[in-house]
Amino acid sequence: MLEPYDPSKAEATWQKKWEEAGVFKTDLQKAKNPFYSLVMFPYPSGDKLHIGHWYNYAPADSIARFKKMQGYDVFSPMGFDAFGLPAENYAIKTGVHPAESTKKNVETMITQLKKIGCMYDWDKTVNTTDPSYYRFTQWLFLEMFKHKLAYKKKGNVNFCPSCQTVLANEQVKEGRCERCDTEVIQKPLEQWYWSITRYSQKLLDGLAEIDWPEKTKYMQQEWIGRSEGAEIDFDLVGLNEKLTIFTTRQDTIFGATFIVVAPEHPLVKKITTKEKQKDISAFLGRVLHKTELQRKTDVSFFDGEDTGACAINPVTGDKMPIYVAEYVLMSYGKGAIMAVPSHDERDFDFAERREDLRPLIKPVIRPDKHVANFNSYIHRGFAVVLRDGGDLDAAFKRRDEDDYQLVLQGKKCWRGPGQIINSDFLNGLDVEQAKKKMVQWLEKNKKGKAIINYRLRDWLVSRQRYWGAPIPIVYDPKGQPHPVPEEHLPWLLPTDVEFKPTGESPLRHSKEFKSRTEKIFGKGWTPEYDTMDTFVCSSFYYLRYLAEGGKSLVDSSIEKKWMPVSLYIGGPEHACMHLIYARFVMMALKDFGYVSHSEPFRKLVHQGLITNKGAKMSKSKGNVVSPDAFVKEHGSDVFRMYLMFMGPFEAGGDWSDLGINGVVRFVKRMHRAITEKSDKKVSADKPAITAALHKTIKKVGEDIEGLRFNTAISALMEFLNLIEKEEALSLDLGKTVALLLAPLAPHLAEELWSVLGGKGFAIEQSWPKYDPALIVESTMTVVIQVNGKVRGDIVVSKDATKDDILSLAKANENVKKYIEAGIKKEIYVPGKLVSLVV
RNA sequence: GCCGAGGUGGCGGAAUGGUAGACGCGAGGGACUUAAAAUCCCUUAUCCACUAUCGGAUGUGUGGGUUCAAUUCCCACCCUCGGCACCA
Numbered sequence: 001m002l003e004p005y006d007p008s009k010a011e012a013t014w015q016k017k018w019e020e021a022g023v024f025k026t027d028l029q030k031a032k033n034p035f036y037s038l039v040m041f042p043y044p045s046g047d048k049l050h051i052g053h054w055y056n057y058a059p060a061d062s063i064a065r066f067k068k069m070q071g072y073d074v075f076s077p078m079g080f081d082a083f084g085l086p087a088e089n090y091a092i093k094t095g096v097h098p099a100e101s102t103k104k105n106v107e108t109m110i111t112q113l114k115k116i117g118c119m120y121d122w123d124k125t126v127n128t129t130d131p132s133y134y135r136f137t138q139w140l141f142l143e144m145f146k147h148k149l150a151y152k153k154k155g156n157v158n159f160c161p162s163c164q165t166v167l168a169n170e171q172v173k174e175g176r177c178e179r180c181d182t183e184v185i186q187k188p189l190e191q192w193y194w195s196i197t198r199y200s201q202k203l204l205d206g207l208a209e210i211d212w213p214e215k216t217k218y219m220q221q222e223w224i225g226r227s228e229g230a231e232i233d234f235d236l237v238g239l240n241e242k243l244t245i246f247t248t249r250q251d252t253i254f255g256a257t258f259i260v261v262a263p264e265h266p267l268v269k270k271i272t273t274k275e276k277q278k279d280i281s282a283f284l285g286r287v288l289h290k291t292e293l294q295r296k297t298d299v300s301f302f303d304g305e306d307t308g309a310c311a312i313n314p315v316t317g318d319k320m321p322i323y324v325a326e327y328v329l330m331s332y333g334k335g336a337i338m339a340v341p342s343h344d345e346r347d348f349d350f351a352e353r354r355e356d357l358r359p360l361i362k363p364v365i366r367p368d369k370h371v372a373n374f375n376s377y378i379h380r381g382f383a384v385v386l387r388d389g390g391d392l393d394a395a396f397k398r399r400d401e402d403d404y405q406l407v408l409q410g411k412k413c414w415r416g417p418g419q420i421i422n423s424d425f426l427n428g429l430d431v432e433q434a435k436k437k438m439v440q441w442l443e444k445n446k447k448g449k450a451i452i453n454y455r456l457r458d459w460l461v462s463r464q465r466y467w468g469a470p471i472p473i474v475y476d477p478k479g480q481p482h483p484v485p486e487e488h489l490p491w492l493l494p495t496d497v498e499f500k501p502t503g504e505s506p507l508r509h510s511k512e513f514k515s516r517t518e519k520i521f522g523k524g525w526t527p528e529y530d531t532m533d534t535f536v537c538s539s540f541y542y543l544r545y546l547a548e549g550g551k552s553l554v555d556s557s558i559e560k561k562w563m564p565v566s567l568y569i570g571g572p573e574h575a576c577m578h579l580i581y582a583r584f585v586m587m588a589l590k591d592f593g594y595v596s597h598s599e600p601f602r603k604l605v606h607q608g609l610i611t612n613k614g615a616k617m618s619k620s621k622g623n624v625v626s627p628d629a630f631v632k633e634h635g636s637d638v639f640r641m642y643l644m645f646m647g648p649f650e651a652g653g654d655w656s657d658l659g660i661n662g663v664v665r666f667v668k669r670m671h672r673a674i675t676e677k678s679d680k681k682v683s684a685d686k687p688a689i690t691a692a693l694h695k696t697i698k699k700v701g702e703d704i705e706g707l708r709f710n711t712a713i714s715a716l717m718e719f720l721n722l723i724e725k726e727e728a729l730s731l732d733l734g735k736t737v738a739l740l741l742a743p744l745a746p747h748l749a750e751e752l753w754s755v756l757g758g759k760g761f762a763i764e765q766s767w768p769k770y771d772p773a774l775i776v777e778s779t780m781t782v783v784i785q786v787n788g789k790v791r792g793d794i795v796v797s798k799d800a801t802k803d804d805i806l807s808l809a810k811a812n813e814n815v816k817k818y819i820e821a822g823i824k825k826e827i828y829v830p831g832k833l834v835s836l837v838v
Numbered sequence: 839g840c841c842g843a844g845g846u847g848g849c850g851g852a853a854u855g856g857u858a859g860a861c862g863c864g865a866g867g868g869a870c871u872u873a874a875a876a877u878c879c880c881u882u883a884u885c886c887a888c889u890a891u892c893g894g895a896u897g898u899g900u901g902g903g904u905u906c907a908a909u910u911c912c913c914a915c916c917c918u919c920g921g922c923a924c925c926a
Contacts, residue, residue, distance in 0.1 A: 004876095174923090215842060215921080222841085225925065247926060260926090332925045339926090346924060455925055572920085609920095645862070647851055651844095659850060659863040665877095666862085711852070714861035721861090783857045788907045790857050814893080827906055833856055837906050 005671035007635025031073035040570030044105035058640035079126035135490035225455025232448035234311035246333030251434035254423035273308030468531030477524035505529035608652020637745035644709035678734025
């Protein structure tokens with residue numbers, strides 16, 4: 001009897017052998033059949049690697065190994081996204097410099113990562129805090145500046161009072177800081193932005209050509225928020241001034257009865273009449289100080305004020321009072337709308353709650369319980385819902401039918417198959433026709449134009465923090481910004497600073513930084529004290545892996561060959577942050593001429609989230625589970641397979657180690673079965689065993705390809721259950737099983753491969769091929785149903801005819817009882833079942 | 839509120855129109871052992887029947903429908919989880 005398999009000993013041995021032989025080093029130049037396997041690189045926190053990292057990296061490695069065995073030149077790099085707040089906060093608490101704690105954390109994580117036994121090519125690792133890396137973060141900033149995609153602007157920005165820094169729009173979740181969950185406030189500050197909005201349409205169009213989860217694409221699409229509409233100019237009564245609004249429903253303009261502008265609208269102060277000034281400033285006092293979150297959660301449709309000013313409806317010539325209300329946002333469109341209370345729910349809500357606006361809505365139709373309240377009212381300009389253009393009552397009755405609802409631009413609109421009414425030259429048209437015609441009218445009369453509006457905002461990239469890449473900008477004594485010339489890159493992060501979060505950039509307190517700037521540029525020159533958002537660092541790292549630390553961003557022939565990334569795996573929380581920034585940066589780099597592709601990630605997959613008792617694991621909750629103890633006790637193969645066996649990769653789930661014994665047993669039993677039974681004296685296996693083997697090859701290969709690791713593993717378990725019953729097995733079978741295990745349990749696979757006398761490494765062999773002819777078994781089981789209920793089954797030869805099978809089915813003892821009444825109908829599904837109806 | 843995904847044994851899950859519960863955990867029983875661990879064998883959706891392990895009924899959130907046949911397709915509802923949320 002052999003010694004039982006000892007993973008800890010075997011795994012260390014094989015990891016060392018792989019490293020010595022350099023099997024995972026990829027020659028990027030010579031590779032002919034590239035497969036770029038990428039996982040989102042980790043932040044080297046003091047928490048070390050947790051179970052979530054393993055849940056992401058182990059399956060990604062299984063795919064990479066599988067692709068290697070299929071003959072691809074696989075490149076699988078690993079690096080560290082090491083700039084960022086936790087290291088800096090740790091420094092504030094303990095006085096340990098972020099560079100020091102980061103270095104230590106990176107070392108610990110590398111040790112942990114090496115124990116997974118992934119096929120990482122460590123020669124090509126990156127660390128975003130390394131000056132040789134962040135010189136390219138800075139270079140990217142300079143390129144953006146050069147191409148006028150980086151600019152400085154003063155305006156209201158999101159500010160996190162706890163992190164003491166500004167945040168990009170994408171980093172505010174429900175009015176709270178994405179990182180620390182503190183309520184975000186608005187501050188007027190001058191900050192650096194990147195013009196991601198110029199790529200709105202390209203970012204939208206590109207989604208069509210990438211293989212990403214539909215949900216993620218949809219989220220990006222919503223985040224970009226394209227809508228087609230018109231800008232309409234309204235003349236103001238008694239003022240030589242016009243007010244521009246944005247609408248997507250220019251066809252309803254005949255129903256527009258008042259105007260609403262956002263509290264921050266620049267015209268508010270100018271147009272407010274003397275009598276109304278008191279009310280307006282009281283209103284602004286109530287509203288303007290509100291935080292983003294308060295604005296979003298307690299919008300009051302009661303709150304709003306009349307400015308006393310009036311605009312002229314360009315089509316009807318009617319006077320329209322101008323109101324200020326917080327339900328109109330300055331950050332979207334023009335910060336001003338035309339209100340159509342008979343048609344828009346919000347406009348209706350606002351008008352209905354205000355005495356002075358109520359006359360502008362005329363109730364016409366009887367209340368109907370099936371009809372939303374606001375639709376029970378109608379104004380002279382009600383622009384939709386009529387089939388025949390006459391009978392309003394009939395139109396509303398028709399709401400019980402299916403034909404009145406149509407989804408337009410993702411929204412439900414009231415619209416019959418019929419026409420616009422009460423709208424002069426738009427009468428009789430349907431909504432889409434009316435929109436077009438209205439735009440023509442606006443353009444002809446110089447009252448407006450068609451426009452496409454996007455919800456996406458420019459990317460705010462400056463941060464008032466220390467631990468980031470310094471923005472490579474200096475100011476002359478007049479305060480004008482100038483780029484730091486490329487020969488001064490990397491523009492080093494100074495070390496003589498104190499880590500005090502004051503809301504001011506800590507770099508302000510560095511004497512070295514200031515004197516360095518004056519020495520190079522002259523007296524009175526000052527550096528930019530802000531650093532860059534860490535999402536800038538991670539927006540191009542996939543290119544730096546390919547550059548092998550080289551002096552240019554990336555070699556163009558290598559970029560052409562290796563990009564886009566073949567398979568990118570990471571969490572879904574980055575859908576509207578990293579994943580949109582990286583696409584924007586890649587597109588910009590293509591336009592600058594540095595890369596040949598515009599999409600960085602060809603295929604994207606999100607791993608599921610692993611929770612602990614239903615809660616997300618986090619240091620603050622103290623419920624982070626470390627993989628280390630499990631790996632020490634059972635080995636990497638067991639732990640990674642257990643994570644994969646838990647359930648579907650993209651589903652995640654709640655962590656529990658209760659089932660791990662099943663995988664421990666599987667590894668031991670598999671080792672024993674193969675080493676004890678696989679023997680070169682056995683020349684051939686039983687046909688049933690060979691058939692099962694070939695079925696397993698097919699199933700495991702297809703399941704790994706489709707990222708269904710759980711069922712791939714269960715197929716191997718089923719096969720093991722079968723071969724354990726055999727006295728002896730052929731050597732070839734044992735070797736094939738070793739290869740089937742290689743992507744999932746790489747160490748065990750090497751162990752078996754070498755015990756059975758295989759040459760070289762298992763991971764360097766070709767993935768086994770199955771013979772379709774061998775999968776077909778000589779007999780098949782046909783199920784017999786009577787009236788849809790299973791009443792028995794018969795085993796027949798695979799070449800049995802339909803007639804044979806039907807007569808056998810009818811002769812079945814149990815079936816006989818049920819078919820005495822006589823058969824009405826016979827259905828035969830080849831190779832599967834007979835269904836009899838009596 | 840809107841959009842999306844989902845709801846299957848004690849538990850993780852499998853099956854995407856054709857024998858529901860593969861595979862694994864756990865549990866119960868047995869073998870080996872002085873004993874325990876480990877290992878191996880049997881049983882394990884629920885209920886009824888049982889003179890051998892034959893058999894029968896029910897069963898995939900709830901209620902309807904389509905079909906010879908539905909976890910799978912259609913309609914309505916309930917619940918859970920994710921995302922978005924005054925976007926004019």
